[in-house]
Each structure stands twice: as structure tokens, then as C-alpha cells.
Amino acid sequence: MTGSFRAVVVDEVDGKQQVAVKSLKLGDLPEGDVLVDIAYSTVNYKDGLALTGRIPICRKFPMVAGIDLAGTVAQSASPEFKPGDRVLVNGYGLSERYWGGYSQRQRLRPEWLVRIPGAFDAKQAMAIGTAGYTAMLCVLELEHAGVRPGNGPVLVTGAGGGVGSVAIALLARLGYEVAASTGRAEIAAYLKGLGATTIVERATLAGKGKPIDAEQWAGAIDCVGGQTLANVLAQTRYDGAVAACGLAGGTDLPATVYPFILRDVALLGVDSVMAPMAKRVAAWDRLARDLDPALLDSMTTVEPLARTPELAADIVAGRTRGRVVIDVNA
Ligand code: NDP
Secondary structure (H helix, E strand, O other): OOEEEEEEEEEOOEEEEEEEEEEEEEHHHHOOEEEEEEEEEOOOHHHHHHHHOOOOOOOOOOOOOOOOOEEEEEEEEEOOOOOOOOOEEEEEOEEOOOOOOEEEEEOHHHHHHOOOOOOOOHHHHHHHHHHHHHHHHHHHHHHHOOOOOOHHHEEEEOOOOOHHHHOOOOOOOOOOOOOEEEEOOHHHHHHHHOOOOOEEOOOOOOOOOOOOOOOHHHHHHEEEOHHHHHHHHHHHHEEEEEEOOOOOOOOOOOOOOOOHHHHOEEEEEEOOOOOOOHHHHHHHHHHHHHOOOHHHHHHHHHEHHHHHOOOOHHOOOOOOOHHHHHHHHO
């Protein structure tokens, strides 16, 4: 590719964010040892927050948004990578301090790059994206805490979203009995198609609950936070564990210590953005092994670069189901 290319650029004008698809040249890109021809990016909840400006994600302007990218190395000054290598990046401050994936080309630091596992093409890598890789990090945390398929059901909150959808598919494939909590009754068949056996109405977890409640879940993956996470902790079985990764329902945690001190429940924090490389590679290896590609396809839609601002508004409004891949060349 020569000459100019397109990118979604966030600017700040009079203290307000403006988002536009702009034409860039190679000379506009930041410094970085590896130039990548991007094939696909994706829309995660954080991308929604960044483009709508609902939470200040972009810390520098102008900013090329997009926390994920997958493509092919075009030029490399790093001995680790050569032209033609298939690579992806998740997080590492893309769209915050560093230019990200909503672009046809990007210059990046080699230490951010993960090789796309042989099991996936670039589109599948982005169908997984940060959401799917985070779902796998949560599964790994639960496994590490001793949660096993025979221990009892595992609850996934925010089930219809990206993290939730991939988490259900992974857990079901690994043999867990999966309960899916959703606010959208109309997606029950979709969630069961991914492997959930029980649907839990979001509203039953959203209101103020008991500090300690009937034991239900051997484990949980929580995308919602707030009162929901407090209630999930209160319903977790003795010696169970809850992996907390999200804030779709709030950032507070109005819980008590009872689940921890009476039931030995573990609350496990999960961060994808600054996760060390060894953890990333382990998660991507496990995704290649444990994620059914047909289910991944069934939860994914592909959209052109120009639609990212609309899709960002959709995801923060809770209208997105599963995963949205961005074809940056469409
Ligand atoms: P999505 O928007 O795809 O999924 C979020 C889901 O949460 C929605 O689909 C909806 O599911 C549910 N939801 C939305 N609004 C509310 C609400 N007000 N109250 C309760 N439930 C709600 O986002 P992602 O899957 O990409 O991300 C999920 C969460 O995880 C986000 O908060 C995101 O910021 C966080 N995240 C954190 C990462 C980390 O590194 N820790 C990495 C990736 C994501 P339904 O309609 O089925 O109820």
C-alpha cells in the first residue's frame, strides 16, 4: 500500500471530542519499529467509551482510536519480526496514549505484538479481540482458583456482550454448566446456542440483595460490576471464585466481607490492557484450543471502518450482541 490511507481520528475542539474518518500519510504515524498493514480491528466496550467520550479514554489528541488490531508486518526494524508476519495487538494503551487500530496502517512497538495463532485468520483474531482474550483471562483465573466443571454452575453476567458471549462458549466447551445473566430476554436462544443452560434475568441481580445469600455459583465471570457484582459474590458457593473484569453496570462495589470470611470466596481481578506478554500468549494459545470457530462466527458481525462512531454509540447503549469486527479496508 502506498500514499494515503484512512483512519478514525479523535480530536478535541473547545474541550469537546470530535470523531472523523481522515486521510493520513505514513509520515503522520508515530515512531515505532514495526509498521503493520492492518486488516481488521473491532468494537469493544472501551472503544465505545473512547469514541463517545463518555469516559475520557483518549489522553492525547489527535488520537487514532481502536484498542485492537490484526494484520501483517509491512516493515520491521526489530529482529523479532519480519515482513509478512501475522500479528495482533490488544490494549497496551492503544487509543489512550498511543495510536490504535482504526486505521489501515499503524506503527507499533514490537513488544506489544502477539503472533496470531495458526488456528485463526486475522478476522477471527479480531472476532475474539480484547473481549474474547479477556474472557479467556477470566477462565484462566477461575481455573487457577480451583473452579472445576464438577463443582457446580458458573454464572456469566453481561452475557449478551462480547466478553460474555465468548466466556459462555469457552466455559461450555470446557464442560462447565453455564448460567447466563442478560437484560435482553429476546437473546435467550442465542445464549443457549453458545452453550448456556440457564438464563438469569439481569433485574434479579441488579437490586440491593442480601449481604450473604443462598449458595448458587461455583464460579462467575462478571462484566457488570456495581450491585450485580455484590449480589454475585453473596450467591457464590463455599470456596468459589468470581473473576471481575467489567463495569457495564457501575464502578462501585456495595458488598460486605461476609462472602470472603464466611465462605472463603475469592474475588479475582482481571486486567487485559497491561497483562504481561506470557499471560497474553498463554491466553491466545488456550483460545486456539478451546474456542469453537463455528460459535465464534455465530456471534460475529463485520462492519466497515466508517461505521465505527455509530457502532460505538450502540455498544455503550447495550444494543450490541456478541462481537463486532471492523474491516478497516472496507
Ligand atoms: P459489551 O457492551 O459487548 O457487553 C456488556 C454487556 O453488559 C451488555 O451486552 C449487556 O448484556 C450488559 N449491560 C450493559 N449495560 C448494562 C447495565 N447498565 N447493567 C447491567 N448490565 C449491562 O462490552 P464488552 O463485552 O466488550 O465488555 C464488557 C465489560 O468488560 C465492559 O465493562 C468492559 O469495559 C469490560 N472489559 C474489561 C476488560 C479488562 O481488561 N478488565 C477488557 C474487556 C472488557 P445483556 O444485554 O446480555 O445484559
